[in-house]
Amino acid sequence: xxxxxxxxxxxxxxxxxENEVRALDHVDLKINKNEFVAIIGQSGSGKSTxxxxxxxxxxxxxxxxxxxxxxxxxxxxxxxxxIRNKEIGFVFQGFNLIxxxxxxxxxxxxxxxxxxxxxxxxxxxKRALEKVGLKSRMEHKPxxxxxxxxxxxxxxxxxxxxxxxxxxxxxxGNLDSGSTKEIMEILKELHKxxxxxxxxxxDNDIAARAKRMIRIMDGKIVADxxxxxxx
Numbered sequence: 012x013x014x015x016x017x018x019x020x021x022x023x024x025x026x027x028x029e030n031e032v033r034a035l036d037h038v039d040l041k042i043n044k045n046e047f048v049a050i051i052g053q054s055g056s057g058k059s060t061x062x063x064x065x066x067x068x069x070x071x072x073x074x075x076x077x078x079x080x081x082x083x084x085x086x087x088x089x090x091x092x093x094i095r096n097k098e099i100g101f102v103f104q105g106f107n108l109i110x111x112x113x114x115x116x117x118x119x120x121x122x123x124x125x126x127x128x129x130x131x132x133x134x135x136x137k138r139a140l141e142k143v144g145l146k147s148r149m150e151h152k153p154x155x156x157x158x159x160x161x162x163x164x165x166x167x168x169x170x171x172x173x174x175x176x177x178x179x180x181x182x183x184g185n186l187d188s189g190s191t192k193e194i195m196e197i198l199k200e201l202h203k204x205x206x207x208x209x210x211x212x213x214d215n216d217i218a219a220r221a222k223r224m225i226r227i228m229d230g231k232i233v234a235d236x237x238x239x240x241x242x
Contacts, residue, residue, distance in 0.1 A: 012043035015176070015207055016065065021074030021084075023060050023230075034060040035071065036230035042209065044175070047202040049210045049221035057230040059180070062211045066099055066178045067091040096125055100169030104181035106161045108153045114140060115149040118168045125172065132171075139167035143197055159190025166197055170206075177201055180211045195220055 023035040034057050042048055052058035063069040064076060067083055070091075076084040083094060095101075108117045115136055122132035140149050143163040153161050162182060169177060179198060183191040195217070202208045210221055218224045219238060226234035 012045070014041060015044040015046075015079055016040070016042040017075075017077040018064070019075040019077075021064065021071045021076065023057075023064065023069070024072045027072075033230045035064070038074070038227075038230070038232055040225070040232060042207065044207055045202070045205050047199070047208045047210075047222045048225060049212055049218035049223070050225045050227060051212055051215065051218040052227040053213055056227045058211055058213075058227050060230075061227060062178065062180055062209075065209060066101060067094050096121075098174055099176045099178055100172075100174040102162070102165050102169050102177065102179040102182045104184040106153070106158075106165045106185075108161055108164055110153055113150050113152055114145060114156070114164045114167070117153075117164055118171050121168060122171060127172070135171045136167070139171040140164070142170070143167045144193075157190065158186050159193055162186060162190065162194055163197065166194070170201065175205075175207060177206050177208045178211075179208065181213070182210070183212075183214075183217060191217070 018038055018040040021035050021038045022033065025032040025034060038061065050058050050061060064071060067078070071084055074084065075082055078094065078098065083091065109120070112120070118136040118139055119132050122135060127135070137149065140146065143166050145160065145163055145167065148156060148160060156164070177198065183194050186194065198208050198210065210217070212218050222238055224236045224238055225232055
């Protein structure tokens with residue numbers, strides 16, 4: 012398989028000095044294109060910091076991060092923003108939808124920032140909402156939807172411009188078991204279509220549904236296991 016992500020000897024240190032916190036402590040990691048990976052760890056383990064690095068939301072204190080062959084560990088904020096826009100679709104636990112906007116408008120919004128024409132962004136947004144099963148809810152606002160439906164809007168927003176990487180941070184954390192199953196099925200379908208799906212979770216049952224499970228503790232990777240999950 013073709014390599015997509017390589018992290019070499021990465022450290023992230025907060026409060027350098029006597030009271031320093033090593034959120035990431037000499038981490039090495041490789042992820043190939045079209046993998047479905049779960050990164051699992053408890054609160055304070057370093058998994059959120061690792062997610063921020065993988066998503067180009069932050070830069071390491073030391074070490075290297077190669078994304079599709081490009082060293083992104085020393086790029087400027089603007090350069091990182093460009094990479095996020097082109098390469099990564101984010102799904103967060105809190106949905107992050109704008110209350111006064113419809114589902115369609117929420118999905119459209121990032122495309123406006125990317126300079127996509129009105130006609131194209133409308134087509135992309137509708138197609139993304141149809142893909143997550145919300146064809147009949149496009150004109151509904153978040154308050155008119157269940158948690159599971161809101162998360163599906165968030166996924167549609169993340170996939171509208173077909174980024175190669177889906178980075179999902181606790182995407183089922185606020186959902187009931189039925190909605191959790193729906194969201195995991197959507198992520199599984201995205202993986203089958205050829206996307207690389209990276210799932211951040213503290214839940215062993217959720218992690219077990221990925222093909223590969225990476226466990227992080229005290230800023231270090233302590234296990235990297237291939238699952239027998241049906242992907």
